[in-house]
Amino acid sequence: MFKEFFKNVIKPKENFGGRFMVKGMNVGHEKLASWGRSFLNIEKDHNILDLGCGGGRNIEYFLTKSNKVYGMDYSKTSVEIARKLNREAIKRGRCKIIEGDVSSLPFEDNSFDIVTAFETIYFWKELEKTFKEIHRVLKKRGQFLICNEGAYRDHKNIKKWADMLEFEVYDPDYLKGLLEEIGFSCEYHFDNKEHIAFISIKK
Template sequence: MSFFQNTCKPKGIGGKIMVNMMNSGHSSMAEWGFTHIEIAENNICLDIGCGGANVKKLLEKSPHGKVTGIDYSEISVEKSQKINKAEISNKRCKILQGNVMELPFENETFDVITAFETIYFWPDISGAFKQVYRVLKNTGTFMICNESNGENPKEEKWTKMIQGMKIYNSEQVKKSLKGAGFTDIKIHKNKKGWLCVVCKKDKEMLYQS
């Protein structure tokens, strides 16, 4: 397995190095993404594809709420548990190993769900978005944040280098979100080529549109 394959599912020593690199290297993008959503101090949040750093940010932004992180990589789960050890002990945080295609949560559990640099590796984003929709509370917010907006052909080299990776543009993401039932979809881009998509689960708005 190539070192860069660890971006998909970190394993072994290379995976540990990659998780550390992603936590630090994506911090600016994450901060940019967080400027596009509002998080209440008592929100119940979920971070899908967690390396730990954004779980920690969510805990800071919802000081009276709770945050769950989920990832299908054992290495990512271990790192996230280590970073958020104190809040896990305080029962404000849980880190689970699991698959986005079968989220192990009850319907309408979370106020906010985030996915940073991870939908590239979801085997079926339409199916995964339906899972996210299911576990998100009505009027809840789902945010996707990627460093690649799918508009730069040069970035396709990564899809050749990393098995199972697909880079989506904003229209592809928007279409799949609409298909899953999401409404009020907002697209944000910047000069760095980053993409942030924010949407709502609002059944009343869906019925009106």
């Protein structure tokens, strides 16, 4: 039962446990997300896409910086909560949040100035395909931010969760190499050698 509840980290269900987890992540991830967002250069006319948007807290922040923000998640529960949090911006046409698969983005080429992924790539099944999709929808010189709590699988707290929930923690140099092969310039930054942020620019 304990494991089943925490599977809501991966894909929150349409029940009390799923909704509780999504709302908790909005609060619990804010410190990490704030650090990660500091690597972005955001302008008011930028189009921003937050993938794996969860409960929509990052969308809420981006709406204070940009006129147009999109969110996408494959959890119906997450999408509903994110829409509720950002309902006023949605009504005004400044925000759109949809349910979808990150490996097949329903957006045109060169649509976004910034794409972000907070605490989510652990769960992406087709990583290379998804990175290529992100490269496709970004404008030239567009920014792609990955922000993860776990920089390495062997950190004791990360290993415990990765083993229990069977998700992948990628080696930083592997991710950097993959992003560069696809057509990004990429660098990564540590926060106390535990948290990690990748900032990649489409060439």
